[in-house]
Amino acid sequence: MSALLSLRGVTKRFGGLVANRDVTFDVHEGEIVGLIGPNGAGKSTLFNCIAGYFSPDGGKVFFQGRDITGYSPEKVTHLGIARTFQIVKIFGNMTVRENIMVGAFCRTWSVSRASEEAEAWGTFVGLGGKLDYMAGELTLAEQKWLQLGRALATRPRLLLMDEVFAGLTQAEIKSAVNLIKRIKEEKGITVLIVEHVMDVVMPLSDRVIVLDNGEKIAEGKPEEVSRDERVIRAYLGEE
Amino acid sequence: MNPDLMQAITSGLLLGFIYSLVAVGLTLIWGVMDIVNFAHGDFLMLGMYTSYVLYTFFGIDPLFSIPVAGALLFVVGVVTYRTIIRRILDGPMLIQIFSTFGLMIFLRYVIFAVFKPDYRSIQKTLLSGTFRIFGVYVGIPELVAAAGALVTTGIIFWIMNYTKTGAAITATAENREAAQLMGIDPDRIFSLSWGIGGAAAGIAGALLANFFYIFPEVGGVFGLTAFVVVCLGGFGSIHGAFVAGILVGLVESLGGYVAPPEYKHIFVYSIFIFVLLVRPRGLFGVT
Numbered sequence: 001m002s003a004l005l006s007l008r009g010v011t012k013r014f015g016g017l018v019a020n021r022d023v024t025f026d027v028h029e030g031e032i033v034g035l036i037g038p039n040g041a042g043k044s045t046l047f048n049c050i051a052g053y054f055s056p057d058g059g060k061v062f063f064q065g066r067d068i069t070g071y072s073p074e075k076v077t078h079l080g081i082a083r084t085f086q087i088v089k090i091f092g093n094m095t096v097r098e099n100i101m102v103g104a105f106c107r108t109w110s111v112s113r114a115s116e117e118a119e120a121w122g123t124f125v126g127l128g129g130k131l132d133y134m135a136g137e138l139t140l141a142e143q144k145w146l147q148l149g150r151a152l153a154t155r156p157r158l159l160l161m162d163e164v165f166a167g168l169t170q171a172e173i174k175s176a177v178n179l180i181k182r183i184k185e186e187k188g189i190t191v192l193i194v195e196h197v198m199d200v201v202m203p204l205s206d207r208v209i210v211l212d213n214g215e216k217i218a219e220g221k222p223e224e225v226s227r228d229e230r231v232i233r234a235y236l237g238e239e
Numbered sequence: 240m241n242p243d244l245m246q247a248i249t250s251g252l253l254l255g256f257i258y259s260l261v262a263v264g265l266t267l268i269w270g271v272m273d274i275v276n277f278a279h280g281d282f283l284m285l286g287m288y289t290s291y292v293l294y295t296f297f298g299i300d301p302l303f304s305i306p307v308a309g310a311l312l313f314v315v316g317v318v319t320y321r322t323i324i325r326r327i328l329d330g331p332m333l334i335q336i337f338s339t340f341g342l343m344i345f346l347r348y349v350i351f352a353v354f355k356p357d358y359r360s361i362q363k364t365l366l367s368g369t370f371r372i373f374g375v376y377v378g379i380p381e382l383v384a385a386a387g388a389l390v391t392t393g394i395i396f397w398i399m400n401y402t403k404t405g406a407a408i409t410a411t412a413e414n415r416e417a418a419q420l421m422g423i424d425p426d427r428i429f430s431l432s433w434g435i436g437g438a439a440a441g442i443a444g445a446l447l448a449n450f451f452y453i454f455p456e457v458g459g460v461f462g463l464t465a466f467v468v469v470c471l472g473g474f475g476s477i478h479g480a481f482v483a484g485i486l487v488g489l490v491e492s493l494g495g496y497v498a499p500p501e502y503k504h505i506f507v508y509s510i511f512i513f514v515l516l517v518r519p520r521g522l523f524g525v526t
Contacts, residue, residue, distance in 0.1 A: 051420075057428035078420035087415035091410050102410040105403040116404070154422055 002065065004029045005050070005081075005158055009059035012045050012214075019045040021214045022059065027158070031190045032184050034136070034205035038095050038234055042196045042214040044086070047160055049194075051083045054077040063158070066161060067072065077106060082156035086194075088143040092136030096146055117153050120192050125149035125179065131219030141172045145156050148179070152187070161193045164199050177204055198226035198235070202226060210234065242374040247496035248489065249375045251517030253385040255488020257443055260388040262468035262480040263395055270475025271412040271432040274324060274335050278343040280462020282437050286444020287453045288350060292360055294448075301364045302446045302507020305387060308445035309438045320430050325342050328429075329349060343458070350425055350455040359453045366449055384446035391442050392481055399477055408432060412475065464491075467511040474526025483522060486510075 002027035019042045022173060028032050037044050050061055052073040060069045063079055067088040071079070082103075091099050100118035101111075102235040108114055122131050125145040130138065135146055151159060157221065161180070165173050184188050195201040202208065202222040210218040210225060211232035218225050223226055265279045276282075282346040289311055297354060323342060327334050368382040399405035405479040411418040420423060443461070451457070468487050472479025489506055494506030 024437065046428075072424070073419040074424045077420060083420060084415075089414050089420075091413040091417065093413060094409065098406065098409075102406050102418070102423070105406055109403050111401060111403065114406075127424075135324050155421075191355045 001028060003181075005062060005192070006018070006062040007046075007050070007059065008062070008152060010046065010049055010056045010061060011058035012042075012049055012054055013057050016162050019214050020049065020056070020211075023214075023216050024210070025216060025219060027190060027192055029190055030184065030188065031158075031206045032193065033181065034201040035192060035194045035211065036196060036201055036208055039213035041194060041234075042197075042209040043211055044162060046212075047083065047162055047194055048209065049074075051081060051160060060063070063226070066189055077154055077156075080155070080157040081160065082143070082151035082154045082158070083160035084147045084151050084162060084164065086166055088147050090135045090138075090143050090150070092134070093137055095132050096122055096135055096138070097131040099146055100150050100153045103150040106154040115219040121149040121153045122146075122170070124152070124182075127174070135149070141168055144168070144176070146178070150164060152183070158190045158192065161191060163194055163196070165195060165197060173200060180204060244493075244496060245373065245375050247492045249377060250381075251489035251492025252379075252485060253381045254486070254492060255485035256385040256392070257390040257447060257484075258464055258488050259481045259484025260392050260446075261440055262465045262472065262484050263392050263467045263477055263526060264436040264443075266409075266469045266472065266475055266480040267395070267399075267430050268436040270456045270471060270477075272324075272328065272429055273490075274328075274341065274515055275318075276335070276433075276436065277339040277462070278319070278458075279440055279465060280458030280460070281343050281459050282315060282440035282458070283348040283444040283447070284310055284350065284455065284458035285315060286441035287448045287451070287457060288354065288444075289441065290445045290448035291354075291361060291453050294361050295362075301445060302365050302429070304448070305442055305445040308483070309391075312441025312444075313412060313434040313438040315441070316433035317430050318444030319437070320433035323495050324429070324433065325426070326477065335419075340505070343462075347455050349459065354455065358457055360451075361448055361453070364449055378450060380450035384449055386444060387446045391439065395439060395479055396481070398469075400436070404431070441501040447460050464507065467507055469521075470511060471514050471521055476521065476523040479521055479523030 005027040008024050010023045023046060037043050048118060049056045052071050053072040058069055063081060068076060097118045100121050101114040104114040104117035116207055122128055125148050127142060128143055138146060164176055168176060176194055180191055205222055208222050208225045209216060210231050217234060218228045218229045252412030261283055265276060268274060268276050286308040289308040291299040293299040293304045294301055323338055324474050327338050366383050369376050369378045388493045408428055410421060411423060411425050413424050468483045469480055490510060491503050494503035
């Protein structure tokens with residue numbers, strides 16, 4: 001099985017600080033992969049390197065076998081990688097429908113087609129009844145669903161999700177987990193999810209990659225990783 | 240109704256449509272990238288000179304110069320973005336102000352140098368004459384210009400609200416980063432906004448060339464009025480600029496009716512100051 005996404009020795013520095021050092025891993029089609037690690041481990045930086053917001057200082061990023069290192073975010077989106085942000089970035093003065101339409105326009109010029117897609121994806125993420133609400137009026141959780149629906153409307157093969165669970169209630173976390181499973185199972189979209197809350201991401205992920213101080217310290221099935229000494233140490237902060 | 244009053248209202252409306260079109264171009268650029276194009280009025284001036292040159296040297300009626308001026312100023316807008324604006328996008332506000340202000344001076348004095356400061360006009364056009372309706376005199380060039388401005392504003396409104404391109408422009412204006420995530424290249428959108436903004440000014444200039452004096456500083460009057468309109472309508476609001484343009488046209492015309500015409504601008508700028516004081520975000524502006 002060839003990898004959908006491959007990172008090879010990705011390194012990113014900010015001045016003297018090394019945010020990612022020599023990170024290498026693969027994500028295969030149809031997986032849900034959790035990218036975990038304590039705060040400041042370099043998870044978001046790595047996401048930005050994949051999604052085109054940062055250009056890595058070293059190493060390569062491959063998507064479907066194609067070298068996409070240093071591609072701009074919009075180009076990466078067109079190739080089939082979508083991402084959501086930890087802090088929601090929606091178009092607040094546009095309606096829910098219009099927000100998702102902007103995503104759908106990534107693949108079509110037709111306004112009516114984009115509108116249909118907006119309805120479909122809006123319903124999929126549970127906002128079917130609020131299509132004509134202004135996005136700025138939605139609750140935080142709804143804005144997160146909207147962000148997700150909008151990302152899905154760009155028809156990605158790989159979805160990068162940055163801390164979707166942050167700021168959600170237990171009930172909302174539950175529906176988010178369900179939604180992510182449906183994205184994989186019904187839509188066949190591969191998901192790479194950044195999270196620092198272990199107990200949510202572990203049962204959800206097929207495989208887990210652990211970052212600490214910018215380096216990959218473990219990779220494997222959730223139950224294996226959670227027994228790994230280095231991982232336990234990283235999370236408990238022991239020397 | 241008093242025929243003079245009706246005359247004033249008619250003239251105000253006709254002029255207002257032109258103001259709307261000029262202001263729509265200005266507010267579009269403003270809304271998308273928070274940059275004020277001080278050279279906007281001079282884009283309009285270039286549109287007028289396009290008509291003048293085509294008429295004087297090639298005998299082309301100004302009616303047919305309208306699309307040419309629109310296309311030319313679209314290019315001028317794009318070139319302005321690519322050569323100047325792109326470099327100062329993230330610069331300090333003062334730099335942004337000086338750069339478009341500098342462009343304004345540059346364009347104005349290039350035209351001074353080439354065409355001299357003379358007032359020119361285009362005589363004998365396809366559109367000339369007036370007709371009388373309900374006791375009101377309507378100039379045919381003015382009527383056609385107003386209609387042309389209305390149609391052009393309508394087209395821009397349609398693009399902004401009912402096309403993929405418009406959605407991309409609106410999304411970029413709202414959140415550049417999120418727009419990129421949706422596969423939108425902000426650089427292309429900025430470029431396009433300057434093109435559309437320039438074309439709006441160019442078309443307005445070519446429409447005006449049918450009946451208005453053409454001189455190097457003509458952009459100053461229209462540019463300044465466009466600022467008032469944008470401020471009144473709400474920064475970045477297309478329909479706000481449309482409504483406010485008509486209002487300003489009416490105020491200017493009615494001002495010239497109730498007071499000596501040379502005082503008409505006092506009314507316009509009084510509104511400007513009043514809006515700044517009472518409702519700084521304008522009629523349709525979002526906070």
